[in-house]
Amino acid sequence: MNTCLPIEHCGETLWLLPDKAIYWPARRALLVADVHIGKAASYRALHQPVPRGTTATTLARLDALLNSHDCEQLIILGDFLHARAAHSPDILASLYAWRNRHHSLKVVLVRGNHDRHAGDPPVVLAIEVTDEPLLLEPFALQHEPLPHPSHAVLAGHVHPVYMLRGRARQRLRLPCFLIDAQVSLLPAFGEFTGGWLVEPGLGARVFLTGGDQVWALGG
Template sequence: MSAGTPFNFLDQDLLLLPQKAIYWHQQNALILTDVHFGKVGHFRKAGIAIPRNMEQDDLAMLSDLVYEHKPEKLIFLGDLFHSDMNNDWDWFVLWRSQFPQLEIILIKGNHDIIADEHYTTLGVILYKKLVMGPFVMLHHPLADTTQAHAEGYVLCGHIHPGVHMVGRGRQSITLPCFAFAQNQAILPSFGRFTGRVAIVSRKTDHVFGVLKDRVIAIA
């Protein structure tokens, strides 16, 4: 079972999961971003030795989340697939066949360059942005000057956020994080084969670091 951290935000009940996803109770939906399926195949095609099982591990984790939370909707905030179609697409097709009743929504990101018809054939609904409840779903974060003019509180991804922490012995680590600012939240990247960028937060932000088996409040 997922040791998620409950977070009531804008009168919505969110569960922040250590698998780097959000379960949204009111919509019975799982939200995640930057899976980057196909990245392993992309690098292997270029002759870079990457373990083949990384893609299957991400799909297995996604399956576990679906079985555990039984969502009606699965919302990807962009960069579901990393690049042009490769052999890893077949794994995603097989995975999709296991959950034919699950509504899958993709907010297209800059890496989502596969032709739309391949997604729609699998019943994946495509958007550039989506307003749902108090949230507007995007891939790219909005600039500070435009956030207040959005159609709702922004949920997005793209930058693979991390929070930098320094211990008493000066050891340091950058943890993936959920970063909720005044008008916009940036979700951590779901995919294992992704990096992270330490972000600068304000004192009024809510930042949650992601450990292996739990999510902890940082600020």
């Protein structure tokens, strides 16, 4: 069974989920970043050998999270679609079927850099699209990890990972949440996204995700 890790941040309780998402109980909201639907298809269009089935797997993971938490809304912190290749008939059919399974759910997309290139999702998906920041007290929900003048930021874009180093030179890269007073980062949700190695600054908290657990670095 997947085990969430509740934390307190800016006076709010947030549940860090092993599947690289945040559940915000007070808002009944699921937050994800960097879904990158259609990325594998974009690479295949360039004749790159990449895995198939990533869209179906990503949407199935979203299904599982939405079905296991009391959600009124899904908020996507940018890069829902990777590129215009995500508008292909097969991918759109998968998205339509996913949306029909959650037809009463409010879905909000905070535009990211890839969304601007890919274009907004089709209107039939009933996804509200907005530029950053989306202000939901006490947070500014953004794609870009830039400070906001009055709100603590929850953002994506970076795809943060942390390197664990063992005594015998073992190395393990794991996706992570980085929680800081000004700007906090969510790991990339998508199946085919890679990661950027982060080094936490003074006062930042790092929470690693692996398997079915989330745990505090050094905890």
